[in-house]
Amino acid sequence: MPYTVQGVVARGKGQAVSLETIRVPDPGPGEAVVNVQACGVCHTDLHYREGGINDEFPFLLGHEAAGVVEAVGEGVTGLAPGDYVILNWRAVCGRCRACLRGRPWYCFDTHNATQKMTLEDGTELSPALGIGAFADKTLVAAGQCTKVDPAAAPAVAGLLGCGVMAGIGAAINTGGVTRGDSVAVIGCGGVGGAAVLGASLAGASRIIAVDVDERKLEWARGFGATHTVNSRETDAVEAIRELTGGFGADVVIEAVGRPETYKQAFYARDLAGTVVLVGVPTPEMTVELPLLDVFGRGGALKSSWYGDCLPGRDFPMLIDLYLQGRLDLAGFVTEKIGLGDVEEAFAKMHRGEVLRSVVVL
Structure with a gap:
């Protein structure tokens, strides 16, 4: 049965974001629904709001996230409900010419969920970087979920999903x-x-x-x-x-x-x-x-x-270094905020007052 959650949406170029009711479908083949626990406010989200990426409004913003898998679709292996994951926006295909040459970090056919999340009236949403994680739950391709040690707090772990990894x-x-x-x-x-x-x-x-x-x-x-x-x-x-x-x-x-x-x-x-x-x-x-x-x-x-990263290789390694005290990921977290504070977080980012505001759900 589809999920009804709250999410941060950019409806038009330059417009302030709004907190909206979102419909998240059950995961289909190769997909997963993730309970988002934390998501960093990245400059790319602001680019989306300003129309700097494309004009496929409305956008469901947020992509630098960690959370727990809620459900998986048919054919998904190696991932199960309850797994603690960091979301990534370059799920490699394993079949393109870069992957077949042993260079999957250059994958030319990365993929996202096939189904669309929507507003209450059925309007399809464009998830930022194929993730859309300024929401209680989000739908992604299973390959966008990378399992890591749950000892790392979500507010820290999620930052590897984009800017820090880059x-x-x-x-x-x-x-x-x-x-x-x-x-x-x-x-x-x-x-x-x-x-x-x-x-x-x-x-x-x-x-x-x-x-x-x-x-x-x-x-x-x-x-x-x-x-x-x-x-x-x-x-x-x-x-x-x-x-x-x-x-x-x-x-x-x-x-x-x-x-x-x-x-x-x-x-x-x-x-x-x-x-x-x-x-x-x-x-x-x-x-x-x-x-x-x-x-x-x-x-x-x-x-x-994306820092030429391979999420399945790099995310767990960097989380281990963080847990050993050898990598100061926590130093990037300037403040923790709620879903309703994203617009002000954009203003703070623009003024250079924060490294990362992190939405904690």
Whole structure:
């Protein structure tokens, strides 16, 4: 029998979100219904509300979540009611050319639930990143559920579902940061802070955090930054070079998603260094670089999809590190709020007052 729950909906571009009654169908083949226990307020949710992703309103927002499986549909194996899970938005197919080449983190055919959740009047909802977790329950593809140790509190565990995983993965998986590397991170919000944490976890010897906000630089120090640069006051490229013996960093992670900061990242890396773009640009943005500089500096220019993570591999590992006291995931939780507080959380995010507001259900 379908479930009736409360959820946070964006009905139109730029409109304040509203708390609505949602109909969640019983899970069909390959699907699962999850009781959401906590969900982080991610900047991507704000992008949806502003029409920056697509115009398929109304959206059921929320995607950075942890909870307990309520029910599973026909044919689901390896997942059962009562399992404690983190939700992910890139459930790999196992059949596309990337998966068959042994690179499932690049899966080209990730999938979501087939059925649609709806408003009371039957209007179909578009779940944010195929999840829609600002709700008491949500319907997802079973492959979007990754089982982890239930000793990790939902408010912390859910953050791996998006931003924190994207940042840690940008450093470790995409950037290949390893012991002794120098790393610069441009943009130290939630994703950039997680990139700093990932670089620290990997054993980088020098981690340079760059931002225009002193609060974010202070947060970055807490996650392991050895040096900070306020780029409102100092030329970021010159500062990074000065802190790396005049050479530039081995890995530069751009966590803003703007042409000007991407150029900073490009010129702040060492010869044969790596640039990782994990910040999400908007469709109209372009970047222009002298082709001779692209050729002459060598190295690698990479983009990072979801931190190039494999949820079944990375989520349990990172939760174990957190439970061992080796990974400060709790440091990202600025405040815990209710479903009715999401609009104000967006305002706080816009003002740079929080790393993560987390809805606790």
